[in-house]
Amino acid sequence: MEKRFAAFFLVLLVFFLGCTQPQQSNGGTPISNGAGPDGSLNGDDAVTPAGGETKEFDVRAFQWGFNPSKIEVSEGDTVVLRISSEDVDHGFNLPQFGVNKKIVPGETVTVEFVADKKGTYRFFCNVFCGEGHEQMEGQLIVN
Ligand SMILES: [Cu+2]
Structure with missing residues (x-):
């Protein structure tokens, strides 16, 4: 009984890690359009259309x-x-x-x-x- 429970817990743990890791990587590497001054300086992808007044x-x-x-x-x-x-x-x-x-x-x-x-x-x-x-x-x- 205890082994089965431990195995079940392991499966849960794997699921938990599997779910949280993508979220962490998303939060850790933001696309950050305009978040950093470096990004806006280098960015060819302008937020406003070129020449648009x-x-x-x-x-x-x-x-x-x-x-x-x-x-x-x-x-x-x-x-x-x-x-x-x-x-x-x-x-x-x-x-x-x-x-x-x-x-x-x-x-x-x-x-x-x-x-x-x-x-x-x-x-x-x-x-x-x-x-x-x-x-x-x-x-x-x-x-
Ligand atoms: Cu009218």
């Missing part, structure tokens, strides 16, 4: 359009839009970049995304705001 725009929604209606950025830029409404409730929908916000008068909605693909993308109002609602749109141009 942050471009900020104040966008005003009104019946029935956006000002500016044309927003131009470069591929890789981080785009920050501060959107407000001049009159009634509007929407700001830019589906290709996952943006879908309701814009209420008196509040500024800030959205941020990375323009990671070239092209011309339509943004539009998706909150019914009157007879010109269907024509309320603009363009995001990523060069």
Whole structure:
């Protein structure tokens, strides 16, 4: 009985070591992107896209359009839009970049995304705001 118990305990011990060792090696050798100053100096794998700048725009929604209606950025830029409404409730929908916000008068909605693909993308109002609602749109141009 005692031998069997000892053997069982040994098996448990082996399992325990087997489980804990990978965890220790993971913790002991962190990939550490940006943890150490050496890593960021040597790192070719930049965290931010090369050449990507942050471009900020104040966008005003009104019946029935956006000002500016044309927003131009470069591929890789981080785009920050501060959107407000001049009159009634509007929407700001830019589906290709996952943006879908309701814009209420008196509040500024800030959205941020990375323009990671070239092209011309339509943004539009998706909150019914009157007879010109269907024509309320603009363009995001990523060069
Ligand atoms: Cu609308």
